[in-house]
Structure formats: structure tokens, C-alpha cells
Amino acid sequence: AQSVTQLDSQVPVFEEAPVELRCNYSSSVSVYLFWYVQYPNQGLQLLLKYLSGSTLVESINGFEAEFNKSQTSFHLRKPSVHISDTAEYFCAVSDETSYDKVIFGPGTSLSVIP
Amino acid sequence: KAGVTQTPRYLIKTRGQQVTLSCSPISGHRSVSWYQQTPGQGLQFLFEYFSETQRNKGNFPGRFSGRQFSNSRSEMNVSTLELGDSALYLCASSPQAGGPRELFFGEGSRLTVL
Numbered sequence: 001a002q003s004v005t006q007l008d009s010q011v012p013v014f015e016e017a018p019v020e021l022r023c024n025y026s027s028s029v030s031v032y033l034f035w036y037v038q039y040p041n042q043g044l045q046l047l048l049k050y051l052s053g054s055t056l057v058e059s060i061n062g063f064e065a066e067f068n069k070s071q072t073s074f075h076l077r078k079p080s081v082h083i084s085d086t087a088e089y090f091c092a093v094s095d096e097t098s099y100d101k102v103i104f105g106p107g108t109s110l111s112v113i114p
Numbered sequence: 115k116a117g118v119t120q121t122p123r124y125l126i127k128t129r130g131q132q133v134t135l136s137c138s139p140i141s142g143h144r145s146v147s148w149y150q151q152t153p154g155q156g157l158q159f160l161f162e163y164f165s166e167t168q169r170n171k172g173n174f175p176g177r178f179s180g181r182q183f184s185n186s187r188s189e190m191n192v193s194t195l196e197l198g199d200s201a202l203y204l205c206a207s208s209p210q211a212g213g214p215r216e217l218f219f220g221e222g223s224r225l226t227v228l
């Protein structure tokens with residue numbers, strides 16, 4: 001069964017500094033990977049996804065994530081964060097054995113410090 | 115296009131009572147998934163419905179149940195409430211069930227059990 005680990009529960013970072021939020025998954029078959037963001041008092045919204053093809057995927061607001069099959073990772077990065085990036089970030093996985101389930105990691109709380 | 119609507123947004127119940135939460139998916143979306151979000155456990159998958167049929171179920175006791183109506187609206191019910199049921203209950207819809215897909219989340223129903 002697939003599972004998702006997010007090693008950092010909280011990440012404080014200064015404004016305009018780079019950030020990396022780590023995500024590792026466990027699955028023995030082909031996987032589909034997602035990053036969702038949850039702003040305070042809101043539901044989750046999709047940030048970016050990897051389904052196939054290029055292992056580097058980008059979002060419209062400057063985030064990117066790279067699928068690394070050998071390390072079973074899908075880390076999220078941004079070269080320069082803004083105050084508005086303060087939110088909870090969730091990594092999620094779905095695989096070809098259980099399409100119906102999208103399994104989420106425990107989340108990483110990103111706090112951007114002015 | 116209206117987003118996913120969940121009602122009520124906030125509610126307080128006492129132990130032993132039951133509660134019903136409602137979710138209206140995005141128009142045209144036929145799949146509805148439910149998740150429980152708590153600080154300690156993150157997002158835990160409850161169940162998914164498609165065309166009025168439960169397609170998948172998470173590891174929750176039988177006190178948690180759900181259903182879907184012909185208009186794709188969904189309800190979930192929790193009977194004999196326990197203190198540990200206090201959580202944010204999130205509903206997510208998607209156009210189809212199965213396969214790698216984006217989930218569109220509502221803002222959630224925050225349940226407090228006293």
C-alpha cells in the first residue's frame with residue numbers, strides 16, 4: 001500500500017529566501033504525485049502534479065517539484081518565497097493499484113518571516 | 115462556476131449525539147470524496163462515492179457512513195460521537211472516479227465534540 005512521508009512538520013523561512021519541502025512516498029508500482037496547498041481557513045487546492053513525462057513540474061506561482069524515482073521523492077522547491085506563501089503544504093500520491101484513493105502526507109506548515 | 119460547497123461550516127455537538135454533514139460538488143462532477151483532517155493525523159481518507167455508489171472506504175469504524183444522491187450531492191453521518199471525532203471534515207469532488215485526477219476541495223465543516 002502506498003504511503004507518504006513529509007519529514008518536516010514546520011518550516012520557517014525568511015522572505016525572499018529559497019525553500020524546499022520534502023516528500024517521500026512508498027509504492028512499488030507507477031505513481032502519480034501531487035502537491036496541494038491549504039491557506040488559513042480554506043480548503044486544499046492543487047499546486048502541481050506529476051503524472052508522466054518530464055520529471056520536473058512547475059506551478060504558475062513559482063513553485064517546482066522534481067520526481068525522483070530512485071529516491072522515491074517529490075520535493076517541492078521555490079527559489080524566493082513571499083509572505084503570501086505562508087500556508088500548509090500537502091504531498092499526495094495515487095498509484096495504478098488503487099486509483100480511487102488519493103493518500104495525503106501529514107503536511108508541512110510553511111511560515112514566511114518578514 | 116461555483117466551487118464545492120459544504121454545510122454547515124461550524125458545529126458543536128456533545129458525546130453520544132450524531133451529526134450529518136452535506137457536500138455539493140462542482141456542477142458536472144460525479145465523484146465525491148470525504149476526508150477527516152486533524153492536527154495529529156493529517157488528512158485521512160473516509161470514503162468516495164460515484165454515481166450513488168461507494169467505490170472505496172478508508173479505515174474508519176462503522177459509525178462513519180455516507181451516501182450520494184442522484185444529483186451527486188453527498189452527505190456523511192457520524193453516529194455516537196466521541197471526543198476524538200472533533201476535526202475538520204473536507205469534501206472533494208472530481209469529474210470522474212478512478213485514475214490520477216485533481217481533487218477540488220470545499221472549505222470544510224469544522225466539528226467540535228464536547
